[in-house]
Amino acid sequence: MAIQPSSANRSPFDKWKDGIDAAGRSPAQWNAWDSEIRRTVDEYNRHLSSTLGYHPLDWRWIKVIIWVETGAHSPAWTRQPMQIGNPGDPGLTSLLSGKEGGDRIVPPAWKGRLTVGSARSNPADNIRTGVGYLLMRMANFRMDTVVDPDSRIEKVTVTTLNNNLWNIAKNTGTTVKNLQSLNPSITPAQLKPRMELKYQKASEQRVIFGWKIISTSLIYRLYNANGTSEYIRKLNYVMRFTGP
Template sequence: MKPATSTKKTGFESWQNYVNNAASQPEKWNQYDCEIQTAVHEYNSHLGTVAGYMPLDWHLIKAMTWVETGAGKPEWNSSPIQIGNPGDPGLTALLNGNEGGEVTVKPGDRLEKIARVQGSTSELLRHLNPGTHLLMPGQTLKYRKGAVRKAIVGWKPITTGNIAAYYNVGDPMYAQKLDYALSVISKQKEITCAP
């Protein structure tokens, strides 16, 4: 009699089983579909008139939620998809509401230097601090980030490989998981969301 051989599953295979099981539970599988569709519609409406923009497919965002957390982790009910990369100053400012504040003048500071360091403009600092003509060390100034307009000069193709390269932090299987989740999504019946 041959000894029983046990085949241990890889982390990716265990994740695949988890996704397959979840797909058979519509209340879990479709939990965020309407919110995702609404958000993607907003992006597509806003960017739809920009030359070269290819509409975003909401299925891709759904696949990302399953790769990010899936319904088996506690984050599923609070933050099923993580936004941005840690250390991104724009993300930190967005999450902390830190688009302005106060700064204390140091010896040798000039309005232009403070504006540059704070991501503002000297004109905006003057507007927020009327009557400030001479800077004194220890003085407190209000500041707000200056308006910066960015021009879109091109689009990166939306592929699972590009998402893994530019969005993912640390999961070497991210693109493969996205591909797999998308294949499972394509086989499921979609729910109808209210307009």
């Protein structure tokens, strides 16, 4: 007859698994955040569906992350289930600052509503910002010209003081790429005073040009701040029950 190891001799990982197994036997607990996760992921999928190479996020990835990040036995389960916004965690400010592309990720209806304070106190907003940060890290960005959606095509006259594309772009509030796009037959060497060029208001912004393929190793590397490699073991264990 096999001798069962005492609880004192069991590893922290085995004890953690016991908690996951116990939760799995309680549907009300195990599925507690499913509806909120689904609503959040659906909103992101609608918003990002037109971006290059986007594959709809499977909501079950988020369920796996939540159960690894907190789990129903953690005090944070009812307030910060995705653990984004903890002291020392840069993820929340990275997303909401817009400097790393978060303004491209967060759906327009949530901009201004998702704040550092709401993400730390409202569990639904914690999930929304957590999913947003994960997607921001999964996106591939580059700088490109973005035309002001309300701008019209206008004309500017080349002068002796305004005689190169960089100066013209700077003085008209557009970009060199926009000038080249609207005036494809004109080269910099051909610019002469009194020549008219078309332009639109535009700026250089971070845009999405592709996406990484989500995996447990990428979640560990890009979402889990200051974590250990055991995080992947935990993700894989929870995926046995609910993963995509």
